[in-house]
Amino acid sequence: MKIKYISQAWLVLVLAVSFGGALAGVDEWLQPRIKANKLAATINEIPTLVPHADKAVSERYLPVEVTVGEGKFQTTYEVFWALDKDSNPLGWVIKATGAGFADKIELLIGVDAKCEVITGLSILDQKETPGLGNKIENVGDENQRGFLWQFRKYGHHADEPLAVTTASPKMNEFNKIKAVTGATISSRSVCNIINEALSGQLRTALAEALTDGPTSRPAKKE
Amino acid sequence: MAQDGPTPLERFINGILPENPIFRQVLGMCPTLAVTNGMKEAMTMAAAVAFVLTCANIVTSLIRSLLKPHLRILVFTLTIATFVTIADRFLAAFMPDMSRALGPYIPLIIVNCVIICRCEVCASKQGVATAACDAIGQSLGFALGLASIAAVREIIGNGSFFGVTILPEWAWPRWGIMLLPPGAFLTLGLLMGLVNHVSDWSSQRKKASANKA
Numbered sequence: 001m002k003i004k005y006i007s008q009a010w011l012v013l014v015l016a017v018s019f020g021g022a023l024a025g026v027d028e029w030l031q032p033r034i035k036a037n038k039l040a041a042t043i044n045e046i047p048t049l050v051p052h053a054d055k056a057v058s059e060r061y062l063p064v065e066v067t068v069g070e071g072k073f074q075t076t077y078e079v080f081w082a083l084d085k086d087s088n089p090l091g092w093v094i095k096a097t098g099a100g101f102a103d104k105i106e107l108l109i110g111v112d113a114k115c116e117v118i119t120g121l122s123i124l125d126q127k128e129t130p131g132l133g134n135k136i137e138n139v140g141d142e143n144q145r146g147f148l149w150q151f152r153k154y155g156h157h158a159d160e161p162l163a164v165t166t167a168s169p170k171m172n173e174f175n176k177i178k179a180v181t182g183a184t185i186s187s188r189s190v191c192n193i194i195n196e197a198l199s200g201q202l203r204t205a206l207a208e209a210l211t212d213g214p215t216s217r218p219a220k221k222e
Numbered sequence: 223m224a225q226d227g228p229t230p231l232e233r234f235i236n237g238i239l240p241e242n243p244i245f246r247q248v249l250g251m252c253p254t255l256a257v258t259n260g261m262k263e264a265m266t267m268a269a270a271v272a273f274v275l276t277c278a279n280i281v282t283s284l285i286r287s288l289l290k291p292h293l294r295i296l297v298f299t300l301t302i303a304t305f306v307t308i309a310d311r312f313l314a315a316f317m318p319d320m321s322r323a324l325g326p327y328i329p330l331i332i333v334n335c336v337i338i339c340r341c342e343v344c345a346s347k348q349g350v351a352t353a354a355c356d357a358i359g360q361s362l363g364f365a366l367g368l369a370s371i372a373a374v375r376e377i378i379g380n381g382s383f384f385g386v387t388i389l390p391e392w393a394w395p396r397w398g399i400m401l402l403p404p405g406a407f408l409t410l411g412l413l414m415g416l417v418n419h420v421s422d423w424s425s426q427r428k429k430a431s432a433n434k435a
Contacts, residue, residue, distance in 0.1 A: 008290055011288050011289070011290070012293060015285075019300060019304040022304065026311055026312075034311065037318040102326070134325060
């Protein structure tokens with residue numbers, strides 16, 4: 001019986017292995033370039049995520065790598081310095097990834113230097129449902145506030161978990177995020193990624209890094 | 223060996239207008255409606271579909287004698303998914319802004335019915351040359367469909383073509399609705415009606431001239 005199945009499915013197996021190998025090769029070739037693009041996009045976002053940060057100064061320093069959790073729950077975060085023109089730390093930009101509704105969501109979270117306030121949020125990569133979940137990328141303006149507006153203007157506390165609501169939060173309700181209509185799971189995923197990233201362990205590690213000061217990037221080879 | 227079905231040239235020509243994927247077969251509606259608010263996005267999508275369709279058709283045609291009827295859809299999907307992933311990674315590496323602009327619509331090419339339909343109708347039954355010509359013809363037809371819708375929407379909605387302003391704001395008030403989903407449905411419907419009207423008119427003229435003769 002097993003032989004019958006294998007004899008029927010051998011083509012699928014051969015194709016799966018061949019295509020898998022080809023994709024691995026393509027990924028090996030393109031991954032450094034994709035990473036460089038994402039790094040450039042991250043650095044471009046620093047002034048948006050931490051107000052008054054200087055992009056040119058911030059990009060001169062190496063990101064801090066912080067590992068939190070234990071065993072299989074261990075996660076390593078890349079945290080970028082957000083510095084002013086005189087290289088004084090203004091805050092951090094934390095690169096965090098987690099499960100969304102359709103695929104993984106990559107976020108850039110801006111926090112102040114002491115990790116007390118969320119100063120901004122940006123979506124680096126997402127593949128949520130078009131027309132619904134992908135509205136988590138909308139910033140909007142004063143008149144038509146998008147999902148990201150809530151993270152950039154409201155100054156939510158970084159040391160308290162964010163919670164998603166379907167109704168608009170009241171003025172005195174901090175850390176309440178209004179979900180995108182029809183995309184509560186995507187909205188909740190974003191908040192979960194932030195809550196997980198802004199754990200006590202990460203904030204302690206960043207406080208230590210703040211004391212040590214930033215490390216310059218090695219000069220590029222000619 | 224005598225070849226069954228249309229010749230490579232017939233397949234190529236049919237794909238462009240007589241069997242146009244958008245206006246005739248009404249396939250691939252998701253990208254047609256979603257990414258036609260600008261010519262750049264539409265043409266990038268058309269190029270990605272052309273790459274995937276051509277590669278998938280060639281591979282399917284090469285292995286057509288090995289295909290088991292009940293496993294063929296699985297093989298098509300596996301093949302298409304591979305080339306879509308390559309296109310997606312290529313865009314992310316070399317055209318990151320466009321990759322972000324198109325978002326999930328590039329991975330969604332996997333479920334684009336135009337491609338799986340061509341694998342089933344042509345590539346799994348005919349030779350490599352025919353399959354390749356069919357893919358190129360269908361890709362050109364798809365690109366033509368996307369370009370016609372995107373051109374109307376971008377010019378009327380934004381006064382620009384490929385991002386270059388051709389109608390200044392004082393000369394043409396922007397019809398913002400054309401860049402939104404209703405604009406896509408309106409344009410598609412009107413253009414489809416126009417294509418049907420022209421082809422009806424053309425076939426009636428042919429009939430009339432045949433009757434005279």
